[in-house]
Amino acid sequence: xxxxxxxxxxxxxxxxxxxxxxxxxxxxxxxxxxxxxxxxxxxxxxxxxxxxxxxxxxxxxxxxxxxxxxxxxxxxxxxxxxxxxxxxxxxxxxxxxxxxxxxxxxxxxxxxxxxxxxxxxxx
Amino acid sequence: xxxxxxxxxxxxxxxxxxxxxxxxxxxxxxxxxxxxxxxxxxxxxxxxxxxxxxxxxxxxxxxxxxxxxxxxxxxxxxxxxxxxxxxxxxxxxxxxxxxxxxxxxxxxxxxxxxxxxxxxxxx
Numbered sequence: 001x002x003x004x005x006x007x008x009x010x011x012x013x014x015x016x017x018x019x020x021x022x023x024x025x026x027x028x029x030x031x032x033x034x035x036x037x038x039x040x041x042x043x044x045x046x047x048x049x050x051x052x053x054x055x056x057x058x059x060x061x062x063x064x065x066x067x068x069x070x071x072x073x074x075x076x077x078x079x080x081x082x083x084x085x086x087x088x089x090x091x092x093x094x095x096x097x098x099x100x101x102x103x104x105x106x107x108x109x110x111x112x113x114x115x116x117x118x119x120x121x122x123x
Numbered sequence: 124x125x126x127x128x129x130x131x132x133x134x135x136x137x138x139x140x141x142x143x144x145x146x147x148x149x150x151x152x153x154x155x156x157x158x159x160x161x162x163x164x165x166x167x168x169x170x171x172x173x174x175x176x177x178x179x180x181x182x183x184x185x186x187x188x189x190x191x192x193x194x195x196x197x198x199x200x201x202x203x204x205x206x207x208x209x210x211x212x213x214x215x216x217x218x219x220x221x222x223x224x225x226x227x228x229x230x231x232x233x234x235x236x237x238x239x240x241x242x243x244x245x246x
Binding site for chain 2: 019079088089093
């Protein structure tokens, strides 16, 4: 399925939400299954209000959701915006693949020179 | 070529830099070739200092670079951090593909129901 063009506001919110290591770790945790706020707070050595702040950012960006009725209100990963961010980045694939290819070529060249240098004195 | 694990600080900087539509547009512009600050400022209807601020954010994140010696100091796209951000997102591919598959199934179901509904009165 192809995406329609993602609105700028959604991409802004997604990328801003991902710019924090705790929020990225929360998403990683939720990728292994839904979890309550208490369960999410535990590994981070953070207060529940601090975690709740991060959860709000993730929720506003549409990256997580929760069931309003369930008492534990477990949080769930909502991956659609991640797919849209990925699609935005994909347009640049030729560039990073290009730069890695150049880096590979440079490393090969350096290794070759080093080998030559090492062999030199033994002759 | 596979990447080593990207440090959290780099991912923070990359995602934060991408969370702004002007900065994303600057990267899109640079994907079609290097450009001076003046050239970059033109399409955005922004002052040069405003553009320079955005360029500094992009530069600190390692997403652009410039030749110090050249008089025009044209900016160049540096795509490696985009590749690393893409790689981080790729871990969630199964989730967004899963959710799109569910959405596709839902749309198919809705279309089928609509068809049935339309055909109904004609019988």
